[in-house]
Amino acid sequence: MTAPWPPAAGPVVCVGETMTALAPEPPDSVETGESLRLSVAGAESNVAMYLADLGLAAVWLSALGDDPFGRRVRAAVAAAGVDVSGVRSDPNRPTGLLVKEPGPTGTRVHYYRRGSAASALGPGILDDPRLGSAALLHLTGVTPALSPSCAALVERALATPAPDRPYAISFDVNHRPALWPDGTAATVLRDLADRADIVFVGLDEAQHLWGADLDAGGVRTLLPHPRLLVVKDGGRAATAFGDGTQVTVEALRTEVVEPVGAGDAFAAGFLAGLLRDGDLISALRLGHITAASALSVIGDHGPLPEAGTVERLLGLTERAWAERNTPERAGHTPSSPPLTGRPEAGTRCAHRRWRR
Incomplete structure (x- = not known):
């Protein structure tokens, strides 16, 4: 069976590692703070949670240690409305851990994930029956860097030529230099x-x-x-390229608490918009709106604006989107997170629907 394009209705299945995350409360540092805040962090589960927030059926497939951290991660992802029934508990390997170290020039992340349960994932996870009804499989460039078996997983997923796949495949490059041996990432990630x-x-x-x-x-x-x-050009804009189509939408200016997780949120918003009606302008806008929710919190997963606010933002004319200066001008009602200020500039292309 060949997948329709754009992807038809069906669950989005996200595959990859999620870890326990520790971070000090601002303005403390890891070295001087008296306490660390515990949350969960994983690119693929971030996408799954935001997709569920946006009303889509989302599945997360992975492995966790049979330990308190693993149980906490599973519960947190499930609480967001994601199907975690395919996540395996590994009695022999631990749940991965990361520590965020905020600083004046950005947030450094220290990983403690070698030998984790998810690093033992392999191509067999793609035989999970939940993929049988999937519209889309979402992967990132983190997974092939974790272990040879994880690299084989991604390689198998992408081995089938695009026209012959039963579902579409989404891939976020998500380059994490600390995970790759020097000089290896560029070629592998470009090929994938x-x-x-x-x-x-x-x-x-x-x-x-x-x-x-x-x-x-x-x-x-x-x-x-x-x-x-x-x-994605940082907080400035994002450009989508299709079959002879190029669409750019400027980002919403947003107060940034921490940037970690915003790329995952953007991907989820874009995919939700694409699956909703295939309109690239709307998909890019929803990506920016969703990213703003991640930028507003210390953790990777922040609350979306109210549904009515999102719909009003998506329905703005190009000029209104570009000239939006205050929440009131956008018809914004108080919600968390607030979307404040104006974007750097306006959208540069008219609405275009993605074509087969």
């Missing part, structure tokens, strides 16, 4: 990304991986095969 149906990559990470002088169009030249490529 170019075989996916939908790809997300930050312009900064693309420049780090493949050339400091790249712009969004240059990234598309390097990755010509995905049906959709989304290049």
Whole structure:
């Protein structure tokens, strides 16, 4: 069976590791703070939780240690409305751990995940029956860096040519330099990304991986095969490239508490918009709106604005989106997180629906 394009209705299945996360309460540091806040952190489960927030059926497949951290992670992801029934408990390997170290120049992340339960994932997870009804499989570039078996998992998922897949595959490059041996990430991640149906990559990470002088169009030249490529330019804009289609939507200006998790939130918002009606402008806008919720909190998963606020933002004309200066002008009602200020500039393309 060949998957329809754009993806039809059905669950989004997200595969990858989620860890326990520890972080000091601002303005404390890890070295001087008296306490650490415990949360959960994982790119793929972040996407699954935001998809569930946005009303989509989301499944998370992974493995956790049979330990208190693993039980906490499972409960937190399930509480967001995600199907975690396919997550395995490993009696011999622990749940991974990360520690966030906020600083004046950004947040450093220290990983303690070697030998974790999820590092033992392999291609067999793709035989899970929950994938039988999936519209979309979401993977990231974190997974192939965890172990040879995890790399084989991603390789198997992308081995089937796009026209012959039973579901579409979304791939977020999500480059984590600390996980890769020197000089290996650029080639592997480019090859994997170019075989996916939908790809997300930050312009900064693309420049780090493949050339400091790249712009969004240059990234598309390097990755010509995905049906959709989304290049995120930090807090400025995101551009979606399709079959002869290029659409750019400027980001909403938002107060940033911590940037970790915003890329996952953007991916979830974009995928939700794409699955909703295939309109690229709406999908990019929903990506920006969802990312703003992650930027507003210390953890990876923040609350979305009220549904009515989201619908009003999605329904703005291009000019109103571009000229939006205050919550009142957007018809915003008080919610958490607030979307304040105005974007850097306006959208640059008219509405276009993604074509087969």
